[in-house]
Amino acid sequence: MSLKKKPVTGMKDILPQEMEIRDYVIGLIKDTYKQFGFTSMEAPCVEHIENLTSKQGGDNEKLIFRILKRGEKLKIEEAKEENDLVDSGLRYDLTVPLCRFYSNNANELPQPFKALHIGNVFRADRPQRGRFRQFMQCDIDILGDPTFLAEIDVILATSTLVGKLDFDSFTIRINDRRILKAMAAYSGFPEDSFTQVFIILDKMDKIGMDGVAKELEESGFAKESVEKYMDLFKAMGNGIDGVAYCKEKLEGFLDAKVADDLTTIIESVMQAKTANFNLEFDPTLVRGMSYYTGPIFEISIDGFAGSVGGGGRYDEMIGKFTGTPTPATGFSIGFERIVMLLMERGFKVPGAKEKKVYLLDKKLSNEKLLEVMKKAAEERKAGQSINIAYAKKNKKFQKEQLEKEGYAVITEVYNDTVL
């Protein structure tokens, strides 16, 4: 009756050292977003298989952990395909559950609903370094607010959160899906090939402007369009100036309100921000998900490759799902990536009070034991962390271990020790 000792393939045990950091980051997330008027919510990890396979999840739908039907509903002999055997599955993201949650509970929720949603998601992905089949996601979303107030809110709140972490400075890049489209339209790309254009544009980081131009041409787009497109990027700056340039240059292709709102968002965030970061207009920012409809944004820590969060407005998705049109904007925090970065740099949770341990002699009398217990109770009441343990034979090794665990004060107690 011996156990399989390793976790199931692709999942991991989380040891105390990492848990301390995770608990700390989760605490920061909850505190920070609550200060901005967000409220916590939770949906089950298990979701209807129909909801998970409704084509909204893209490639993630290929990675579902499916759950077997139970009791009489399970008919193994008659089953021909997977769907005959299962009725539910583990969620692969928090978006599908959020949509279901919102349509199930809208009447009981604040309007707009500012949701903070933290939970494990599951993907039967090919195991690889740093990616696990169970991982924590952290999404914030504002449902029911069509105004730029929602964007200002999610960006300010998220920047406040990241500002409290142990990073010197970071950058949030912002763009708008409608600017992306207007630029492509202005340049003369046919509308039905916008998606293809954006997929190539999205490689700017890696292959540079010349690389993008080359790939666009190789894909068969008109040289003239490609040149016009590149000229736009070359002409505009990354700040408010870039937005103003778009507003003027793309007249006829871009609703002026889109540029005005984006300007307001950038100005408001830059003036009301409390953290050390820059909010940059980046006309090359694409973000993969096709459901975005308005402003999109991405956050990166200066000095580290890749993003630690991103999001945008997706006004059409919830309506498609639930039948009731609902404007929405949200930010997904790269929780696991943030924890990994903190672990790699040997981050110590700040503000933790000094940890103390009483190391008891094996022959301690009951009277002395009581004295230690009472003393520890007082110290805990005053906010200290107190551990109590018997001294082991190899006391030197034991002390070294305790120091590694963060015990700054180790007090040995014998029957004649004065506490």
Add this chain to the structure above:
Amino acid sequence: MSLKKKPVTGMKDILPQEMEIRDYVIGLIKDTYKQFGFTSMEAPCVEHIENLTSKQGGDNEKLIFRILKRGEKLKIEEAKEENDLVDSGLRYDLTVPLCRFYSNNANELPQPFKALHIGNVFRADRPQRGRFRQFMQCDIDILGDPTFLAEIDVILATSTLVGKLDFDSFTIRINDRRILKAMAAYSGFPEDSFTQVFIILDKMDKIGMDGVAKELEESGFAKESVEKYMDLFKAMGNGIDGVAYCKEKLEGFLDAKVADDLTTIIESVMQAKTANFNLEFDPTLVRGMSYYTGPIFEISIDGFAGSVGGGGRYDEMIGKFTGTPTPATGFSIGFERIVMLLMERGFKVPGAKEKKVYLLDKKLSNEKLLEVMKKAAEERKAGQSINIAYAKKNKKFQKEQLEKEGYAVITEVYNDTVL
């Protein structure tokens, strides 16, 4: 493409009001146990099906959500029974994962390992009021400590936690498996029927002493044994006296050290406790799980039926599972029950700072908006929770809703409002 709106059968959406209480209780749990030297750990929700069906889970093994194999490993045509189709399942408790976790990571863990384990578990139980198929469990365990220090620790820490909740007073009952056995042996019950005797004794709460005596006799036990047994219960008190009585009366059946240790546990806890509760020796306390080997305990809130937590020493279980004998004692907190009790009494999370909302006029200028944003940033920095929203047409209703959500201060902002 419309969604199924309800959660899957037997699971529930958790709304903001309940989440606030859950977050609060989880925060208390983490803070309190950390003060006693416990460290957080986490195992995946998904576990090897072999581990889940190793007979350690009792009836819960009938309630497993099984997960379908994926890719080439899934051979539907060849499958004859459930086990051909699945390779894993959702955990039904935290004990099996803890045992696996410990055997996988013992070398990297503190010795003794004081574990705080909070997580969702899943049981495909018949749906009924107040019981859900996904619910949160909260276990604390000390692995690797054979001394009574471990019992004192888990009881003191747990009583400190419950004392911080909104209940006037509570009771912890304690017994020892070895006293239970010694009493049955002394009374002349055959050893192979102890389990049956304890199952009947466990009904004391409901059917009283006469009921227990009657059922024992009806089950065919010797009248003399039943009378001797009942006389023991009648003769002993519920305090330390009862333990002393056992030590004397059960000589030859009970190791004196068992009674001495229990006395030390009770005395230490009663003198070092910080909460308003009584630790009572209760010789009728059985606790169902057959794996307990030493002291067992159960906690109940005065004025509410049922327990909100319980546990005991289980020195043999981990060894059976992992091959390495490991003394262990633990407490399982009835997290969902505690949250339900707090909800029922309309509990308000204490210490929450005043929540404030700025209600913006639709025609607010960008300058004024910036002013509000800056003001809010300052107030948040000072620890306040600030929400910002546009005023709706039906402002009266909106304000009522905001008050319900706990916004004590509602400030309307027009272009000429002085902030």
